[in-house]
Amino acid sequence: MAEVEETLKRIQSQKGVQGIIIVNAEGIPIKSTLDNSSTVQYAGHIQQLLMKARSFVRDIDPQNDLTFLRIRSKKNEIMIAPDNDYFLIVIQNPSD
Amino acid sequence: MEIVYVYTKKRSEFGRQCNFSDRPAELHVDILPDPSLAANFIVRDPCDVAIQCAQDTSEHEVNTERFESESKGINHVEGGWHKDLNPEDMEATIRYRKKVEKDEHYQNTILQIASLMEHCIKQNNAIDIYQEYFEAEEVFEESDEPPLAKTINVFRDPNEVKRTATSLSWHPDDNRKLAVAYSSLEFQKAPKNMSFDSYIWDIENPNKPEMTLKPVSPLVCLEFNPKDSHILIGGGYNGQIAYWDTRKGSQHVEMSAVEHSHRDPVYKVVWLQSKTGMDTFSASTDGQVLWWDIRKMNEPTERLVLDPSKKGNLDNALGAISLEFETTMPTKFMVGTEQGLVVSCNRKAKTPAEKIVCTYGGHHGPIYTLQRNPFFPKNFLTVGDWTARIWSEDIKESSIMSTKYHMAYLLDGCWSPVRPSVFFTVKMDGTLDTWDILFKQNNPTLSVKVCDDALYSIRVQENGRFLGCGSQLGTVTMLEISAGLCTLQKNEKALVSEMFERETKREKILEARHREMRLKERSRSEQIREDEVKEGDGEETAEELIARAEKEFFEILEAEKKNESNQEKENDKEKDVCDEKNIQKHETNGVTSYGRRKSVMLN
Numbered sequence: 001m002a003e004v005e006e007t008l009k010r011i012q013s014q015k016g017v018q019g020i021i022i023v024n025a026e027g028i029p030i031k032s033t034l035d036n037s038s039t040v041q042y043a044g045h046i047q048q049l050l051m052k053a054r055s056f057v058r059d060i061d062p063q064n065d066l067t068f069l070r071i072r073s074k075k076n077e078i079m080i081a082p083d084n085d086y087f088l089i090v091i092q093n094p095s096d
Numbered sequence: 097m098e099i100v101y102v103y104t105k106k107r108s109e110f111g112r113q114c115n116f117s118d119r120p121a122e123l124h125v126d127i128l129p130d131p132s133l134a135a136n137f138i139v140r141d142p143c144d145v146a147i148q149c150a151q152d153t154s155e156h157e158v159n160t161e162r163f164e165s166e167s168k169g170i171n172h173v174e175g176g177w178h179k180d181l182n183p184e185d186m187e188a189t190i191r192y193r194k195k196v197e198k199d200e201h202y203q204n205t206i207l208q209i210a211s212l213m214e215h216c217i218k219q220n221n222a223i224d225i226y227q228e229y230f231e232a233e234e235v236f237e238e239s240d241e242p243p244l245a246k247t248i249n250v251f252r253d254p255n256e257v258k259r260t261a262t263s264l265s266w267h268p269d270d271n272r273k274l275a276v277a278y279s280s281l282e283f284q285k286a287p288k289n290m291s292f293d294s295y296i297w298d299i300e301n302p303n304k305p306e307m308t309l310k311p312v313s314p315l316v317c318l319e320f321n322p323k324d325s326h327i328l329i330g331g332g333y334n335g336q337i338a339y340w341d342t343r344k345g346s347q348h349v350e351m352s353a354v355e356h357s358h359r360d361p362v363y364k365v366v367w368l369q370s371k372t373g374m375d376t377f378s379a380s381t382d383g384q385v386l387w388w389d390i391r392k393m394n395e396p397t398e399r400l401v402l403d404p405s406k407k408g409n410l411d412n413a414l415g416a417i418s419l420e421f422e423t424t425m426p427t428k429f430m431v432g433t434e435q436g437l438v439v440s441c442n443r444k445a446k447t448p449a450e451k452i453v454c455t456y457g458g459h460h461g462p463i464y465t466l467q468r469n470p471f472f473p474k475n476f477l478t479v480g481d482w483t484a485r486i487w488s489e490d491i492k493e494s495s496i497m498s499t500k501y502h503m504a505y506l507l508d509g510c511w512s513p514v515r516p517s518v519f520f521t522v523k524m525d526g527t528l529d530t531w532d533i534l535f536k537q538n539n540p541t542l543s544v545k546v547c548d549d550a551l552y553s554i555r556v557q558e559n560g561r562f563l564g565c566g567s568q569l570g571t572v573t574m575l576e577i578s579a580g581l582c583t584l585q586k587n588e589k590a591l592v593s594e595m596f597e598r599e600t601k602r603e604k605i606l607e608a609r610h611r612e613m614r615l616k617e618r619s620r621s622e623q624i625r626e627d628e629v630k631e632g633d634g635e636e637t638a639e640e641l642i643a644r645a646e647k648e649f650f651e652i653l654e655a656e657k658k659n660e661s662n663q664e665k666e667n668d669k670e671k672d673v674c675d676e677k678n679i680q681k682h683e684t685n686g687v688t689s690y691g692r693r694k695s696v697m698l699n
Binding site for chain 1: 192197203212217218
């Protein structure tokens with residue numbers, strides 16, 4: 001439990017990180033450093049996006065699986081690390 | 097012919113089991129060919145049979161039912177919570193979260209994916225993958241594309257009786273609106289049922305104007321107020337000025353009193369730069385330029401009569417057709433007249449006599465447009481008769497640059513607001529010319545035939561990319577020009593300013609030379625006058641000059657006639673002799689020809 005906290009704190013302290021969200025498989029945000037409304041928005045959209053991405057990867061090659069998803073937008077970069085039951089979402093401002 | 101074969105079975109044998117056995121074939125009926133029937137048919141030789149070695153395809157049409165779709169927003173509410181858990185309930189959610197966090201599986205998973213995530217975050221921080229390496233070298237795209245103008249939209253006058261689109265004005269902030277003034281400029285040719293309306297169009301919707309303005313008489317010119325984009329001022333055919341507020345509807349908010357307005361159609365109305373943003377001035381062919389404050393329209397605030405003799409005499413006045421006012425030079429303004437003169441005036445002068453500073457002559461016909469170059473306010477463009485000319489304020493005798501004389505009358509023109517060397521002109525044959533004086537000076541860079549009828553007005557949008565031109569039948573065409581003509585090239589400003597200076601210098605030199613010549617002649621003539629030689633180049637009045645010219649002309653005619661009759665007689669003789677005679681005759685005529693300046697220059 002403490003390790004988890006420590007890890008998350010470490011991530012949060014990295015340069016440019018704006019926010020972290022942990023969502024469970026049902027779409028419920030477990031932990032978040034952003035305000036509630038943004039968290040809910042992120043959680044909702046990312047759920048669907050992950051499903052799509054995963055199905056796409058497996059469609060191309062059934063042996064393959066999605067390990068990481070990065071979306072770079074004009075203002076920031078959204079990184080999603082999926083797992084079977086939880087996903088970790090980090091929003092970072094790229095280095096500049 | 098009926099062929100019948102009867103199968104019989106004994107009644108007692110009904111219901112008995114069927115025993116099938118083979119039998120040889122039996123011929124029951126044999127119908128022989130009847131050649132007499134052949135007479136009913138014609139032999140067809142050859143027979144055309146179409147064969148195709150292709151897949152058989154069939155065509156089907158399906159029309160699905162119209163699927164009506166509507167855009168709606170969805171309000172994302174937190175979901176996924178357990179059935180009995182109320183997401184609003186803070187305590188319950190916190191409890192749930194705490195529970196999850198204690199789960200070991202959760203912790204392991206998070207540790208795993210967190211390490212992966214950290215790797216990526218550090219990656220991001222290490223190198224910026226989108227770093228511009230060659231930012232310093234500006235990629236200079238020499239646009240190889242030829243200049244083009246594309247028609248984007250065409251707005252037609254919705255009324256049955258088509259009127260000329262005499263003036264256009266773009267909305268100052270939102271370049272999506274275009275105000276067009278419609279009127280018929282042909283004297284007394286306006287049919288009775290011609291509508292007086294002018295429209296404001298939204299460029300996205302060419303089918304129906306966004307707003308209608310209903311004036312008392314058709315509007316000849318219309319301008320948006322650059323400070324307050326809801327206000328428009330229009331000058332009418334009957335000489336009155338009125339202003340509209342788009343928020344208040346189609347009727348004018350206020351109109352000038354008939355007694356104090358112009359007596360001829362108001363050809364141009366321009367907004368002034370003032371603190372209140374409510375001042376305008378208008379020009380008309382009755383020779384007056386009037387200043388108005390739109391809050392008080394019953395009387396003009398100031399009046400100027402364009403009398404070149406500076407006496408304020410309305411009879412002598414020149415009719416004004418175009419006005420020019422540059423916000424960077426608020427005390428000066430220029431008026432283009434019907435007589436082909438440009439009058440430069442000073443607003444701040446105390447007496448009307450001082451108001452008119454100087455005139456620039458050179459055009460043979462009315463000056464339809466007058467505009468200063470937005471980058472070099474000392475130079476201005478005039479469009480009138482068959483040419484477009486560029487002038488410099490300092491040179492009053494003639495233009496510094498002029499286009500050649502075209503086949504069709506030029507009716508309107510304007511500078512491009514983004515490029516100092518580009519300007520546009522429209523002609524009576526419906527063509528739009530784009531001139532780039534840095535590129536080509538004899539011919540337009542691009543000439544596009546917009547429509548078959550005459551184009552009366554043109555206006556470029558602030559971004560320099562779109563322009564609208566109005567035609568005689570009320571069709572306003574919106575064109576987009578290629579990027580090459582609306583992006584500032586490097587060094588353009590410097591080159592254009594050099595060019596203008598060069599031309600100005602040339603004109604100055606020519607002017608100086610003329611003055612010298614004239615002085616010389618004058619001094620010479622004064623000397624000669626004392627000797628009383630009439631053939632000298634003395635100061636003659638206009639009438640005497642004309643009489644002399646006429647006399648010379650008739651002399652030449654007589655000489656030619658004699659020459660011709662001589663020629664006929666001497667046709668047998670050698671040609672050379674005749675030619676010599678002709679040359680001699682021409683030479684003598686050349687020296688006595690009148691037009692002092694020119695003759696002096698030739699010599």
